[in-house]
Amino acid sequence: MLKNKLIFEKPVLITKPVMVDLTELNHELREVWNSGWLTNNGYKHQELEVRLRNEIFNNFATSLVVNATIGLLIALKTLDIKGEVITTPFTFPATAHAISWAGLKPIFCDIDPVTMNIDSEKIESLITDRTSAIVGVHVFGNPCDVEKIDKIAKKYNLKVIYDAAHAFELEINDRSIVNYGDASVFSFHATKLFHTAEGGAIVFKEKSMKGKCDIIKNFGIKGDDVVECGINGKMNELQAAVGLLMLKEKEEERELRKLIEGIYMKELSGVDGVILPNREKKVTKNSLQYFVIRVDADKFGKTRDDVFEELRKNNVFARKYFYPLCTEYNHYSCKNIDIKNAEKIVEQVLCLPFHGGLSIKDATAITKIIKNISKK
Ligand SMILES: Cc1ncc(COP(=O)(O)O)c(C=O)c1O
Known part of the structure; x- marks a missing residue:
């Protein structure tokens, strides 16, 4: 009966390629x-x-x-x-x-x-x-x-x-x-x-x-x-x-992604502990490639991994890009190097599903799951 409890019956993936005509x-x-x-x-x-x-x-x-x-x-x-x-x-x-x-x-x-x-x-x-x-x-x-x-x-x-x-x-x-x-x-x-x-x-x-x-x-x-x-x-x-x-298709995809970005920004702004993308003023055209949040566990009350797991339970496949850091790979021996910011951020980032095939309803539902986690 678990299925009935899922918000998404079909998996929602991080991305979906634009299939040209x-x-x-x-x-x-x-x-x-x-x-x-x-x-x-x-x-x-x-x-x-x-x-x-x-x-x-x-x-x-x-x-x-x-x-x-x-x-x-x-x-x-x-x-x-x-x-x-x-x-x-x-x-x-x-x-x-x-x-x-x-x-x-x-x-x-x-x-x-x-x-x-x-x-x-x-x-x-x-x-x-x-x-x-x-x-x-x-x-x-x-x-x-x-x-x-x-x-x-x-x-x-x-x-x-x-x-x-x-x-x-x-x-x-x-x-x-x-x-x-x-x-x-x-x-x-x-x-x-x-x-x-x-x-x-x-x-x-x-x-x-x-x-x-x-x-x-x-x-x-x-x-x-x-x-x-x-x-x-x-x-x-x-x-x-x-x-x-794709040169023809990309503009439509950009417009669709802008809508999804707008939903995520609106629904998640003001959620304590969810750090939204900080688009600098100098960025006059955004590449709209990813939508990434950071979870500040102290303020949110749950960790990034908790959010990741809860989304997954609901069939939403977010990604912990870029986890682990390159310095953690076995083939690089990187002992005692000062990368404090990277070590902190890699535990916080979460890429949410972001593509033109995602509906406004689905994007909104994803934000609801996230908001509900902090209350659990
Ligand atoms: C930052 C970065 N560099 C390089 C690549 C590799 O690109 P490709 O899959 O075209 O080899 C990726 C893949 O997404 C990437 O995220």
């Missing part, structure tokens, strides 16, 4: 089939790359990739990063792992307690003569302290790469986020607002980087020669075809 996809794929060209910079790849560069990425050099994890690896190689890289422990494994796969050492820096991004005030103390780059992550679409990070990078002659997996179309003061750092790497995974099923893009500030990047993502081959230690990071035509259709 199948008839239109069929049309795109027919063109691919007619071309007989499935990968290696085909027509759809070329078209998507140009459109993203012109329409989204401020005309900066853009290179499509098979996914953002490989994209990060390729960006690190293209910018010739060596030695140590200062990054955040509060991120998806892909960020730190790409650094390690590139043969580099991630040095974990504590995070800012509000934005949850790498704390720009603590970066300088971690710089050594082995440091060659900073990899910031615009976590949950909150922009890093890009201006301060650019200043530090200039002072110490470091490169800056932003993991922009959550930051598609993010703008600060009406400027695209791609204007900051040497490269930004976007994810087009199915869970993202704009997606290509799997995929991503690297956007470089310096035009000349694209040529090198395109060689690295194609095994290091240049003409008849092999000139770089490359990898296979190419996006294929099927992925690009989905992306071309």
Whole structure:
């Protein structure tokens, strides 16, 4: 009889991919089939790359990739990063792992307690003569302290790469986020607002980087020669075809997500112990990728894990992104490092279901479950 007590009879997942129109996809794929060209910079790849560069990425050099994890690896190689890289422990494994796969050492820096991004005030103390780059992550679409990070990078002659997996179309003061750092790497995974099923893009500030990047993502081959230690990071035509259709669909998805964000904000504001996303004024366009709350157990009377469990009992699958911290992974030995803010925040964060397929009624019901927990 437990079923009757559930608010949601069917599981409510954290996200749900936008499924592009199948008839239109069929049309795109027919063109691919007619071309007989499935990968290696085909027509759809070329078209998507140009459109993203012109329409989204401020005309900066853009290179499509098979996914953002490989994209990060390729960006690190293209910018010739060596030695140590200062990054955040509060991120998806892909960020730190790409650094390690590139043969580099991630040095974990504590995070800012509000934005949850790498704390720009603590970066300088971690710089050594082995440091060659900073990899910031615009976590949950909150922009890093890009201006301060650019200043530090200039002072110490470091490169800056932003993991922009959550930051598609993010703008600060009406400027695209791609204007900051040497490269930004976007994810087009199915869970993202704009997606290509799997995929991503690297956007470089310096035009000349694209040529090198395109060689690295194609095994290091240049003409008849092999000139770089490359990898296979190419996006294929099927992925690009989905992306071309998503360029049309993304605006509707954005509007739907804005509604859900509005419901969560309205229903949860004023709930003692529930910390809502703090959208800084400078964010003039939000990437609408995640909706994340923080549970302050002292004030709320229940822990984040209690909220997580109660939602799950009701068939709502929230996620504890990014738990555990990268510094907890067995393969990184990170003893005695000062990451107090990250350690606190990782116990508080909870990503709520957030996608255009979620109804206002469902979003409201999720907030009711949360509000009721504190009374139990
Ligand atoms: C912060 C961050 N970086 C990188 C990635 C990896 O992206 P992809 O799945 O495209 O490799 C993700 C995945 O969502 C992510 O959250």
